[in-house]
Amino acid sequence: MRTARLGRWVLALLMTTLALATVYPLLFTANAAMKTRREYILDRFSATTTLRGDNIANAWNSAGMAGYFVNSLIVVGGAVILLLLFGSMAGFALSHLKFRGSRTLFLGCLAGLFIPFQVIMVPLVRTMTAVGLIDTYPGLVVAYVAQFLPFTIYLMTSYYSAIPKDIVDAARLDGNSFYGVYRRIMLPIGLPALLSVGVLDALFCWNDVLIALLMMPSAEHRTLMVGVTALRGQYSSDIPTFASGVIIAAVPVLAVYLVFQRRIADAVTAGSTKG
Structure with missing residues (x-):
């Protein structure tokens, strides 16, 4: 009993340390965003005594974060819609429509999970350049998909x-085509999974830097995360403004995590147990 209690205390201490290590950088960044340049230079670790929005307004307007934010909304929204559409159709086909090569096709999809993007990024950029999709919204959406x-x-x-x-057999006997089964039966049943997977896909696309940096080289079409990376060079001597850009990029992600944390956990554990 004493050993089990000691183990719980050790685990609680480790998890508390991990939580503090995760939260502290965010608190430090938010604190820096509230300071003036002079205050930050004099003492970067002290807590700010006032709440200023000047740096955030400067990052949003002068540094172009507003445009980057809109760019991210466009490409992430388009990519998530296509991912859920194609993913749900393929999931229905591979799970319930047994055809020649279906197992091989599913294994091929699994193999795609283990291919690092760095391996395919050069052929991807060359292909996108050849078809004229570099530095376009559709090009980045296709790359994310x-x-x-x-x-x-x-x-x-x-x-x-x-x-x-x-359920599928009964729907077919009622006269539904395979598309009818998908639209009338599978989509409504799969809404919880679609929401969970959609949240994860949105976070993946929103947090991406490498793909967006390759596909959107111009400043006009930068996504938010690429814009934050560029701020580090433009405002290397103005850390409060750079910290404000980081906060702008982090707030949507934090909001999604707080609102959909249960869905994210469900998506991560999907398929780990048999239904």
Whole structure:
């Protein structure tokens, strides 16, 4: 009993340390964003006594974060819609429509999860350049769909595999086509999984820097995370403004985590247990 209690205390201490190590950088950044340049230079670690929005307004307007924010909304929204559409269709087909090569196709999707983006980024950029999709919104959306579709297909296939095949057979006997079964049966049943996977896909796309940096070289089309990276060079002597840009980029991610934390946990564990 004493050993078990000691183990719980050690685990609680480790988790508390991990939580503090995670939260402290965010608190430090928020504190720096509230300071003037002079205050930060004189004492970067002291707590600010006033709440100023000047640095955040400067980063939003003068540093172009507003435009970067809109760019991210466009590409992330488009990519998530296509990922959920193609992922849910493929998940239904691979889980309930047994056809020649379906197992091989599913294994191919799984193999796509283990291919680092660095391996395919040169062929991707060359292909996108050849078809004229570099520095365009559709080009970045297509790149995100190609990168994260295997993950989406895997989770949706795992979820749909737990649905009894009798439901599909009954719908077919009622005269539904396969598309009708997908639209009338599978989509409503799969809404919880679609929401969970959609949140994860949105976070993946929102936090991406490498793909967006390769696909959107011009400053006009930068996404928010690439814009924050560029701020580090432009405002190397103005850390409060740079910290404000980091806060602007982090707030949407934190909001999504707080609102959809249960969905994120469900998506991460999808397919780990049999339904």
